[in-house]
Ligand SMILES: Cc1cc2nc3c(=O)[nH]c(=O)nc-3n(C[C@H](O)[C@H](O)[C@H](O)COP(=O)(O)O)c2cc1C
Ligand code: SF4
């Protein structure tokens with residue numbers, strides 16, 4: 001017997017088919033593995049299941065009311081239906097209710113990684129029926145002028161993914177839910193600004209938000225730029241953790257960064273630098289030619305050959321007068337990997353020292 | 363320093379930080395001292411109890427009665443619950459507006475409206491000038507001459523004191539259990555008595571206790587649910603005010619049976635006088651060696667901690683209650699696991715209602731067969747009913763389970779006011795919705811009332827006579843559920859709001875068929891998918907309104923006319 005078969009020695013019935021599972025798995029996890037597409041809005045596989053949206057309800061034989069599959073453990077012999085007409089009707093009604101509490105359903109994908117989840121489900125269930133009209137929940141915070149995170153709570157559906165990711169993944173506990181019921185409002189301590197809270201601007205709340213209520217202000221600057229959004233998978237160059245990121249581009253413009261949820265080192269997490277600090281790439285002040293310091297302290301623009309000759313002479317002089325330990329290389333965190341590699345080679349092979357480091361050890 | 367100087371924050375922190383379940387008492391101490399919860403106070407609590415400040419802030423804002431504005435504690439809060447709004451609650455609110463008055467949901471004084479909370483007191487009265495602190499109404503002698511379990515001795519003068527309690531058999535049950543019985547025997551006795559939970563869900567008490575006794579992990583806990591937040595319910599208050607030792611003895615017996623060395627009473631905020639009575643009773647019992655270590659000179663230890671809520675109906679739901687006690691955000695917990703294995707601090711816990719626990723001492727003294735025999739038609743035992751609204755004699759009644767509803771309404775409680783007829787009654791406070799017409803021909807037991815499409819629950823019954831607008835009554839009920847929805851799950855958070863808007867004309871279709879379809883669809887999805895009993899029960903209100911009062915709905919939706927003026 002193969003190892004996986006032993007691990008999955010328990011069996012249950014899912015939509016008429018026998019499936020194996022491990023003790024401890026939830027119905028939702030088993031269903032995911034067997035490629036069922038149970039809808040969810042409050043679920044983020046990195047977080048403890050919460051059971052708020054109730055879209056994941058399924059029928060279990062012998063249990064009167066439907067159960068939330070995300071919080072219910074699978075048990076041996078359980079007979080489950082994930083998509084009966086009644087269950088699908090509940091899901092549609094729930095989505096119609098959620099549509100009714102928001103300012104809008106369609107939002108720019110630049111808002112965040114998960115920002116299209118709600119729109120996609122609403123369309124899958126044809127829930128734009130205009131039923132259940134009434135007051136809207138959540139009030140956008142128009143006074144928080146931080147440069148990174150838009151707090152557009154008119155679109156908030158109180159799934160608490162942001163609060164949970166901040167606590168469970170980032171460990172910052174910067175945000176919370178204020179009040180209760182329909183008056184629930186996501187906010188910080190004393191209902192203040194993010195910069196006065198424990199927030200580190202890691203952006204994880206933005207990227208898990210399923211409606212775009214929390215949105216990436218920097219990426220949104222490119223909302224009106226013509227062109228399709230392209231995503232390119234790469235590694236954040238800032239530090240040694242090696243977080244996987246998707247760079248968002250339109251044409252040849254870098255417009256934003258999103259964490260890779262399947263990045264082995266980061267699983268959707270980034271820090272403020274990896275998430276938001278990319279403006280230098282296309283900044284007007286970015287140096288495009290070498291500068292040579294003049295005796296009066298000012299800088300003079302020059303050509304590469306001259307600058308490199310000058311630098312090489314300086315290195316040689318130091319090496320000769322003070323020995324190899326007088327040389328210490330600090331590679332720029334903003335340099336690409338190839339450059340970082342060349343730099344350490346240059347220091348180690350060129351001078352015979354291990355005095356080489358990186359500027360950001362975050 | 364004068365002897366009356368207010369305690370410093372550091373003193374209060376030191377007083378509470380090492381106690382079990384310290385958050386609520388520490389917040390109350392600061393709230394009582396300052397009259398509100400200041401930023402400084404919250405920062406100190408956050409540091410002392412190591413609760414992230416944002417979490418603490420969110421949790422504090424969850425509770426209705428924690429004021430964040432200076433002077434908040436001393437501003438009047440007026441009950442505008444379903445019963446009080448029949449008796450001038452809204453008018454009183456308007457009259458006290460100049461004093462900064464705000465509305466509060468049902469405060470558990472429906473037998474003597476209108477309660478007003480101010481500072482550390484609950485006052486009652488129907489006009490701004492008649493407000494006065496008054497003791498809870500004492501239950502009238504049983505009008506049916508039925509033998510009682512809980513109220514049997516409650517009318518004895520001095521019953522609330524240890525001496526008075528002991529005069530009529532008080533603590534004999536505990537003494538018998540500790541000296542003559544094993545926990546197993548006590549568990550068997552409670553199971554045989556068929557006592558079932560009186561807090562609403564009706565779970566067999568013996569089975570619950572057995573599960574706690576069997577579950578691994580120590581220390582186990584007994585948590586007395588004294589949150590009594592269901593509108594139209596005020597029975598637990600009568601027990602605690604007039605017979606507090608019965609509750610303490612019941613808790614100690616539960617501790618003995620399950621092996622739990624500690625107990626908590628989670629008392630609703632709106633009962634400040636009850637808090638003082640319980641505090642006194644616990645001190646008396648401790649002093650007499652009936653609580654604490656080596657109870658009655660034996661090896662059994664049991665300590666009771668009194669904790670106060672801060673205004674949240676959902677904190678009566680056991681998972682939410684446990685989170686509240688633990689100082690967490692009071693959302694209900696996902697079940698399973700259940701509290702019997704994963705309760706207070708994730709350890710085995712019996713959560714029981716006041717009435718359930720207070721029934722145990724007489725059962726131990728008089729036997730399981732005696733208790734079972736108190737019911738009618740093969741139903742075991744008695745149930746307290748809190749009766750209020752348009753009825754001649756509102757109050758608490760202990761009825762044999764199985765008593766006809768109409769006997770209670772007409773023979774025991776005097777029927778409606780002269781010249782009026784009973785149009786409808788609620789069941790389970792508000793959670794069971796309305797019964798009317800032929801459905802009033804039922805008996806007070808779960809099978810009979812479930813057969814009519816409702817449930818008995820905690821036993822609150824509110825009467826509406828033929829002068830009342832049932833759409834308005836349904837609106838007030840739904841507004842309560844919307845106000846108290848915790849906001850965790852989508853169907854209830856949005857559904858209670860949408861139903862409220864449809865019952866007050868704020869939103870919703872003006873076409874009757876479309877209106878009805880929306881209301882039914884919302885109700886169906888709430889009942890089927892809500893995460894806890896609040897959201898599952900709330901649609902009983904709209905469903906029963908549509909079932910019993912289609913003409914009133916029609917009149918309201920189509921002609922926009924009030925009913926029964
Ligand atoms: C919304 C809601 C509110 C509740 N409020 C109370 C309450 O105030 N008092 C109470 O004893 N039980 C209340 N319950 C029931 C408790 O969850 C629990 O079933 C009960 O305390 C168990 O005690 P028992 O078995 O002795 O009845 C409530 C349940 C729900 C869903
Ligand atoms: S940006 Fe990061 S730290 Fe700040 S609130 Fe969001 S998750 Fe928390």
Ligand code: SF4
Nearest residue numbers: 156157159160162209
């Ligand atoms: S802001 Fe977004 S992630 Fe946070 S609760 Fe609202 S919808 Fe969910």
Ligand code: SF4
Nearest residue numbers: 848850851854894897
């Ligand atoms: S049903 Fe209502 S009260 Fe219960 S968990 Fe859901 S939102 Fe909270």
Ligand code: FES
Nearest residue numbers: 051053054056070
């Ligand atoms: S995913 Fe299951 S309730 Fe939200």
